[in-house]
Amino acid sequence: MQEAIQNFWLWQFLGRLHPLIVHFPVGLLCVALLLEILDWRSHNKNFRAGTAALVWIGTVSSVVAVAFGLLLANVEDYSGEAVEFHQWAGIATMSLSLLTLWLLRSGRMGAFHSMLILTVVGVSVAGHYGAMLTHGDDYLTSVLPHTNEARETDFDATQFSFASNDGQPLSETQVAELNLEVRSILAHNCYSCHGATKSKGELRLDKREFIDKGGENGIVLVARQPEKSEMIRRIKLPTGHDDAMPTKGKRLTEKEVAVLEFWIKQGAPWPSGEEKSIFRVAPLEPRNPDLPPAVAGLSNPVDRFVNVYFKQNKVAWQESVSDRVYIRRVFLDVIGLLPPPQKVVAFMADSRPDKRETLVRELLNRNEDYAQHWLTFWNDALRNDYSGTGYITGGRSDITKWLYNSLKSNKPYNWFVRELVSPTKESAGFVKGIKWRGTINSSQRVEMQAAQNVAQVFLGLNLKCASCHDSFVSDWKLADAYAFANIFSDTLLEINRCDQPTGKMAGRAILFKDLGEISVDAPTEERLRELADFLVQPKDGRLYRTLVNRIWAQLMGRGIVEPVDVMDNLPWSQDLLDWLAYDFVQNGYDIKKLMFTILTSKTYQMPSVGVKEPDILTSPNYVFNGMVRRRLTAEQFADAVSVAFNPVYPDSAVEFKRLPETIAQEIPFPRAALVKNDPFLTALGRPNRETVSTGRSSQANLLQALELTNGEKFNSSIEQGAERWKAKYPQSDALIKALYRRALGRNPVSKELAVAEKMLGKTPSVEGIEDLAWAIVLHPEFQLIF
Structure with missing residues (x-):
């Protein structure tokens, strides 16, 4: 039935009218705003009738545009974040235009003017994302001078330099590098229409076997003869030609075309064995790099690795902060409180050389204060809260007692993870997630929530895209996400792509198969025990790198890997990350010992560094030069x-009954983390905790x-x-x-x-x-x- 609807010509025809219809609200509502401005400047109402007519027509056409847009999205198999944002921006704009019309009719002109401005802004944003879908992400920026320069630079940095190798056969390494570059070009320009999730003309370009097979119009590649290859002919056709490819997004640059031609001239070689990913995949296994030698004043392991990094990047060490700055910093980072005035005075007067180490030990031993502060971080990450969605209906349970006691006792991290993944009654709220009321997207059922949240929190891995369709930002597939979700499910789940049933069933498998094989037919509780055992193995270096990176980010304002939920990104110091994770395991999975190592380092004690734009922190060119200045949470x-x-x-003072009775006796005043x-x-930035949150904006x-x-x-x-x-x-x-x-x-x-x-x-x-x-x-x- 679904297929019949999607293939019915009338729905396809009406859907393709969406770009035409959508221009009505864009133009008419903008003109209506212009007329209102003219009325305001001339202090008369000469244009009011015209304004009303335009708002009426624009509102009706926005409703029609949304309807046709939804048809187009369904019949043409569009998917992805840009489509979703465009869709919801269009729906929001339609809602704003309806509200604008209502305010006009009710005579509330002040509110009408404000809402009309918001509507024009909304329709412009929705239109911009529509243009991006049609013409590419760089629709506006591609014409700017710096863009072409950036493309030239990007190309020059590629491995295409061996194209002039005097006709000599390519080495195995060169073949792999060339293939990686070719696949990257295809992925960014062709997979949206010719990939695993959508195969226009029955053509797929994501694997060599499919490229050789061709599509409904025949083969697209003739080895060693780019001039006879349909692929090359189409990508070289001028924009607007019926056969020009790609039909959406930016056209390939001359040098990208040259890479593909060179590849075909070489016989379109393909590396033997397993294909190399076009996305970076961080190693799974642990690694213990050699500790650099100590130098004067730099004996802490963190400082020894950072010293090597500073030399490589020509960064100078700065003098340590004053005692007053240090005590305030470490008080806030360890227990979340300001230091008492008398403590500051005593610390500044203390002449012992190890007074900072002594202070850190003292604060880490204040178990109740430590737990009350770090409860905030873990509540965000484990989306634990005291009220909100799911609690009224009983579709959600909190883990506050378990979490508080785990932090207070400094539970070893391997047991911490084990009890969350294979939970007790008190810790079950995390993997059980939220049972949403009403109809929900398939990617938000509780089993898929468990898969997404475990992957994100403990492995620094985003499964949300792959829960709806094959990911565009990693190698994770829809089947991988469902196989992992099935570990948490009592029955096997049918795979849904973009919320549409596929008729296919996934098995049960851990994401990183090197960690172990799940017993497919075992009861759910047993499967969860197996999963927990597999995840916390010392050989799961990814689990412990992820935790170490999160703690570093909390104390230093920026992770060694950033974003902290994308652990496949390059760290600014691989050796430092690996050593900290390896040492963490050797020290009994003790988070406080990890924190002590960081907090007593000269690296932590350097002056903080301010950043003008938060994007600097996620830039691939980021250079570490000290703690990032942070705003209080x-x-x-x-x-x-x-x-x-x-x-x-x-x-x-502890409004809820879920907490241990002792907590109220442990606090001099109600801590904000507990309310x-x-x-x-x-x-001030506290999230609603309906989704995992592993970082807060400091802006x-x-x-x-x-x-x-x-x-x-x-x-x-x-x-x-x-x-x-x-x-x-x-x-x-x-x-x-x-x-x-x-x-x-x-x-x-x-x-x-x-x-x-x-x-x-x-x-x-x-x-x-x-x-x-x-x-x-x-x-x-x-x-x-x-």
Whole structure:
């Protein structure tokens, strides 16, 4: 039935009208906005009737455009993130246009103007993504001068240099390199129409056997004769020709065509044996690189590897930060709290050479504080929360008791993972995921959630694309994702591609088959025990590299591999990553020992480095030169305000009954990690935890600014605290110094003292204390980890 619908000519015809129909809302709504601007500038309503007509027609045509677009997406087998974004942007634009029309009819002109602007922005964004689908990702940027230069540079960096090898046969290595480059060209330009998920004209170009077979119109490649190869003829045809390829996206560059021609002239060679992936795949097995020799002042293993890296990249070591900066940094990183003023003074006066190591040991031994702080990170990663989707219906269970006790006892990481993958009753919430209400996409059923989340959290691997179709960003296939999901399923799942049943069933298999073979017919509990045992083996170097990389990213602001969920990316230091992971296993899977090694290194103690744009951190050209300056997390900020001025959650002392009774006795005030999410924490970056979150943005945004200036939670805390501080400190001078010491770990400098005294007067008022406290907690020195 589905196939009949997709092949019915009328649906195909109507679907292909989508690009024509979609231009109506684009043009008409833009003209409507222009007329409203003219009306506003001339202070009359001469164009109002025309505006109304255009909004009506534009709204109706946007509805039709969405309907035809959905038809086109189904009958033409479109898939991928760009299609999905274009689709939802179009639906959002349609909704905005309907709301705009309603506001116009109801006479709410102020809201109408704002909504009309949003609608035009929405239709422009949707149109841009539509153009990208038709003309390629670089539809706009491809005409810019720097683009051509970049293409030239990219090509020059390839292995095509051996094309002028005086007619000598290619070596096996050269054949492999040439083939890798050819497949990369085909993958980026041809697979969307001629790959495993879509084979127009019955032609596939993703494997040599399919290339040799050709398509419905015959063979496309004649070995050693590019001039007779249909593939070359079509990619060289001018844009607009009926036979020109590719029909969508950018055309191949002259040098890309030359690579393909050279490849065919060489007989279209193909490496023997297993095909080499066009995507980097990180080694699975552990590795213990030789530890570089120690030099003066650099005995910590981390520093010895970083020293080699610095020499290679011409980076100079910086002087270690001051004691005041270090104690604040390490307090926040280990237990998430500001250091008490008296502790700062004592630490600065301490003359022992090992005082920093002693401090780190002391903080790591504060088990309750450590657990309450790191609960935030693991709640995000394991999408554990205290309220939200799934809890009302019983379709979700929390793991808070188990997680808190695991952190407090510093449970070895291999057992930590084992108990999450093969869970007890208390730890089962992670693999059970969320049972969503209503109809959901096949890629979000609970078994697939388990597969995606285990792969992402523990292996740094993205299975989300491969849960819907063969991945475009890795070698993982739809069948791989379903085979892994079936380990968590009581019955075998039918493979769905882009939510359409295929009639095919997947088996049961672990993602990395070198780790072991799952007993296909065993009960679910036994399969999960097998999976847990396979994953935590010492030979699973990927599991432990992923954990080490996550801890490094939390302490240093950027992972050795970035993004932290893409562990197949190149690390900036392979040796450092491998050594830390190997040492972690040798030291009994002890996360605190790992942290001690990092926290006591000179590398951690260097001054923090600011970055202007967050994209720098994920650039392949990134050069490590120290800790990245970070903004306090939502929970750290709330706890810092609570320590320095007044508890933010005075009435929230463990609102839920799921936690151990002892927790309430272990905390002097309710830690933000232990309270339910609210608008204040959301504005400061706490995720909803319906999906795995392994990192938070450290960039300030408008929502944070609005919450900190007008938010009820924050401002009520400041107001209540001001009354307490006024009662305790009747004189401004003592109050100002005490507040600075508790908030910033230092006394105010003369200029700060003068401004604060002017703000408060000799006898502080509640309003003046509020203003001073507000100014201090919004100061970069308070909000950032330097």
